[in-house]
Amino acid sequence: MAKQYEIPIGAQHISLLEPLHFKFTTENEKIVATEANVYYVHRGIEQACCSKFKFRQVSFVVGRVCGLCSISHTTAYSQVAEKLLKIEIPLRAKYLRMLVIELDRIHSHLLCLSHVAENSGFEALFMKTMQYREFSMELLEAVCGNRIQYDFSIVGGVARDLKPQVAQSIMERLKKFIPQLDELMDIYKNNWTLSLKNKGAGAITKEDAMRLNVVGPFARAAGLAVDVRNETEDLLPWKEVGFEMVTETTGDVYARNMVRLRELYVSIRIIENIINGLPESALVTETKAFPDGEATVRLEAPRGELFYYAKGNKTQVLERLKIKAPTFSNVAAMTEAFTGNEYGSAPAIIASYDPCLSCTAR
Amino acid sequence: MKLASYRKKSPWILHYNAGGCNGCDIEILACLSPKYDIERFGMINTGNPKQSDILLVTGPVTKRNRERLVEIYAQMPEPKVVVACGACASTGGVFRGMYNCEGGIDQYIPVDVYVCGCGTRPEQIIDGVVQALAILETKTKELEESVRLNKEAIKENKQLNRRNIADEIKPVYT
Numbered sequence A: 001m002a003k004q005y006e007i008p009i010g011a012q013h014i015s016l017l018e019p020l021h022f023k024f025t026t027e028n029e030k031i032v033a034t035e036a037n038v039y040y041v042h043r044g045i046e047q048a049c050c051s052k053f054k055f056r057q058v059s060f061v062v063g064r065v066c067g068l069c070s071i072s073h074t075t076a077y078s079q080v081a082e083k084l085l086k087i088e089i090p091l092r093a094k095y096l097r098m099l100v101i102e103l104d105r106i107h108s109h110l111l112c113l114s115h116v117a118e119n120s121g122f123e124a125l126f127m128k129t130m131q132y133r134e135f136s137m138e139l140l141e142a143v144c145g146n147r148i149q150y151d152f153s154i155v156g157g158v159a160r161d162l163k164p165q166v167a168q169s170i171m172e173r174l175k176k177f178i179p180q181l182d183e184l185m186d187i188y189k190n191n192w193t194l195s196l197k198n199k200g201a202g203a204i205t206k207e208d209a210m211r212l213n214v215v216g217p218f219a220r221a222a223g224l225a226v227d228v229r230n231e232t233e234d235l236l237p238w239k240e241v242g243f244e245m246v247t248e249t250t251g252d253v254y255a256r257n258m259v260r261l262r263e264l265y266v267s268i269r270i271i272e273n274i275i276n277g278l279p280e281s282a283l284v285t286e287t288k289a290f291p292d293g294e295a296t297v298r299l300e301a302p303r304g305e306l307f308y309y310a311k312g313n314k315t316q317v318l319e320r321l322k323i324k325a326p327t328f329s330n331v332a333a334m335t336e337a338f339t340g341n342e343y344g345s346a347p348a349i350i351a352s353y354d355p356c357l358s359c360t361a362r
Numbered sequence B: 001m002k003l004a005s006y007r008k009k010s011p012w013i014l015h016y017n018a019g020g021c022n023g024c025d026i027e028i029l030a031c032l033s034p035k036y037d038i039e040r041f042g043m044i045n046t047g048n049p050k051q052s053d054i055l056l057v058t059g060p061v062t063k064r065n066r067e068r069l070v071e072i073y074a075q076m077p078e079p080k081v082v083v084a085c086g087a088c089a090s091t092g093g094v095f096r097g098m099y100n101c102e103g104g105i106d107q108y109i110p111v112d113v114y115v116c117g118c119g120t121r122p123e124q125i126i127d128g129v130v131q132a133l134a135i136l137e138t139k140t141k142e143l144e145e146s147v148r149l150n151k152e153a154i155k156e157n158k159q160l161n162r163r164n165i166a167d168e169i170k171p172v173y174t
Helices: A045-049 A058-063 A070-085 A091-119 A121-142 A164-190 A191-200 A206-211 A214-219 A254-276 A326-337 A343-354 A355-362 B003-009 B023-032 B066-074 B122-146
Strands: A004-009 A021-027 A032-036 A292-301 A304-313 A320-324 B013-017 B054-058 B081-085 B113-116
Touching: A004 A254, A004 A343, A021 A191, A021 A326, A021 B054, A032 A326, A032 B122, A045 A058, A045 A320, A058 A070, A058 A320, A058 B081, A070 A206, A070 A292, A070 A304, A091 A121, A091 A164, A091 A254, A121 A164, A121 A254, A164 A254, A191 A343, A206 A326, A214 A304, A214 B122, A254 A343, A304 A343, A304 B003, A304 B013, A320 B113, A326 A343, A326 A355, A355 B054, B013 B023, B013 B066, B023 B081, B054 B122, B081 B122
Parallel strands: B013 B054, B054 B081, B081 B113
Antiparallel strands: A004 A021, A021 A032, A292 A304, A304 A320
């Protein structure tokens, strides 16, 4: 047996956006064991949501759980609060929520892809992907009024309407984006240099993915067809706007890239369908009720299944709010998939998980 | 060797997330991308505190992050400038008063430039960093003068010192 070395990554590292600590035990460049330490970002949001803020303010606070998927958090909270209030939101608000969730998915997936390229050592592709990503940020700013932290969903509906000229500009920009996406698809799929770093790295089998409860693009790359958009129809009508499941079989970094790129095509189709068939109705359902009882909500965030539980007691302040973020489910599989890989490909594998620790730790 | 003139032309950036929501971090990443292109100021994002001149910090300081933050700050060579990116790095923002948050990085390290916004726009970050460049220049001059005249560098404490209301800092590795 060769001598074993322990190599830490984090809490501050060039390849990490957020504080995350991995301790690798290596044997001649091969990783044999991994320890993950993810709770650097714990802020105590759940407790503050149940004591400091009123239930209508909480939707703005939970947006600050995570900057990448803030619309998923605000929407999931709004839905769970609407279940507690026992109200039905207008149809137009539902469609506008789906529109912003899909725009957010485009920007989040492109960010993850560019990060994988950067950590694989392909700086030019990082720049290219980031350049193509800017259109989604501009569209989000046009729709919601802010580049990130768009507090779009509120309890009872949405905060802003979609203006006709903004809808038109979305269609035009998406049309421009499709050839750019084809170009990116070509590079990520066929570039030989990138495939050396990505193919076969960080692979996980379908059985392991099933056993370790993996969600999101991580699971779909391993061949597991899990997507909340495919399962729930009661809150947001995903199938009506053209949702399709995307899966790959190999479960490595390359497969995750492919899943993300192909999901972008699905997102683009969903956005086009939403804008073409946007129903006319009010934006907010007004109510003077207070939250009462218990409710749960599942929603597909860019990284996987997001779960919210809330309990009300007929006062302004909630009794309990529980957030289970997608990365939390993936941590076990994240440490497992490193085993057998070379230490040099570890940053690319970390980026391909697309970990969101501020969601996990809250 | 005129180190100061080179430093002004290529200040290197160190980025640390002290418990924020990633929002400002992706905007810092967007600054590096072709549309905003912070590299035209000669700035490169480094991962090494010992090579960097400007520290960009985001997020309210969580209790677990503060030791790392102070450690990183201590490892950076003089002269150094700290830019607090975002509302929660400046004051604690929406997280102020939560049980695991400290509320602003200026409780632990001196901050030179505050950048507002939740989340900060890339334009604001670039503006803040350009302001930090001017501060870096004056700091360099002070430091050089102190070396030439063989006296201690002027250390003005313009900071609002909120340290005494916070807990004491323990070493990271014990």
